[in-house]
Amino acid sequence: MKRTKPGIIILLVVFPVALAILSLFIGQYHASPGDIIGMLISKIMPGLHHGYSPILETAILQVRLPRILLAMLVGMSLSISGASYQGLFRNPLVSSHILGVASGASFGAALGIMLSASPLLIQMMAFIGGIVAVGIALLINHFNRAASTLTLVLGGMIIGAFFSSLVSLITYTANPNTKLPAIVFWLMGSLASSSTQDLAFAIPPMLVGILVLLLIRWRINALSMGEEEAKALGVNTNTLRITIVVCCTLVTSAAVCVSGVIGWIGLVIPHFGRMLVGPDHKILLPACLSIGACYLLLIDNIARTATTSEIPLGILTGIIGAPIFAYLLTKGTRW
DSSP states (O other): OOOOOHHHHHHHHHHHHHHHHHHTTOSSSOOOHHHHHHHHHHHHSTTSOOOOOHHHHIIIIIIIHHHHHHHHHHHHHHHHHHHHHHHHHTOTTOOTTTTSHHHHHHHHHHHHHHTTOOHHHHHHHHHHHHHHHHHHHHHHHHTSTTOOHHHHHHHHHHHHHHHHHHHHHHHHHSOTTTHHHHHHHHHHOOOTTOOHHHHHHHHHHHHHHHHHHHHTHHHHHHHHTOHHHHHHTTOOHHHHHHHHHHHHHHHHHHHHHHHOOOOSHHHHHHHHHHHHHOSOHHHHHHHHHHHHHHHHHHHHHHHHHSSSSOOOHHHHHHHHHHHHHHHHHHTTOOO
């Protein structure tokens, strides 16, 4: 196992915090750093009075801060899910969307938009859609006599294709003037409408799934060596496999339902983690949390400041992620 340098560990801890603080000063609403710092200090220490406009408080605390936190949480969720799946399936080309969760969530959201549901109900339908899609994939694997990780992946591909077809059907029949633009924009991924309500909805499943994955990360090491080796070490592989899938489904569904479909993070970030800290999941999963949070926050900062109209996150992650992954392949990186 690759030994992690203390400097890298310190960087992985400090950089996300520093980037989150810096992101508070970045955005379309222009305010001096002194005013923002003074407003934050007055909120932390009410006894210290600092004159600032209510608009500044709304822009920073109710718009910018929830968006920063949500971007970091979504990046963390997709990254740790991708790393866990790559360990489970022993395949570096696996991503967090491998079992059809994104397609199921997309169908739920598209259906909610078609029915003119409220934003909260759309999120709930997307969350449930992602869970249902993976649940069906698990059922297909369960009723297969030769149940294995391969049949689980194939089941996920089948369900993903099925729900993708349903999404295409909805977009084909949607009103091109009202419903269709909303569906297409959601499918591209964005955090433009982030709010404290989104945080409250997404945090519980994200934290539960991430915490469980961190607690069992040493078992993922055993499973990544092969099923027979894992059983020899006393690991219940069937239970562990289901636990990983359930936790990854929770965090990915929660991420997709509040941000839309954002690709490449669950595929690329685990490789960066291995380059920095090695393949040991005991340190790889925490590293992926840090790198994923920083990566998506940087992408979101670009999306909301590069142009007057926001660029969908799915476009940027694809434009940036695909060349990076191609570079890693051409370098012959050992996974």
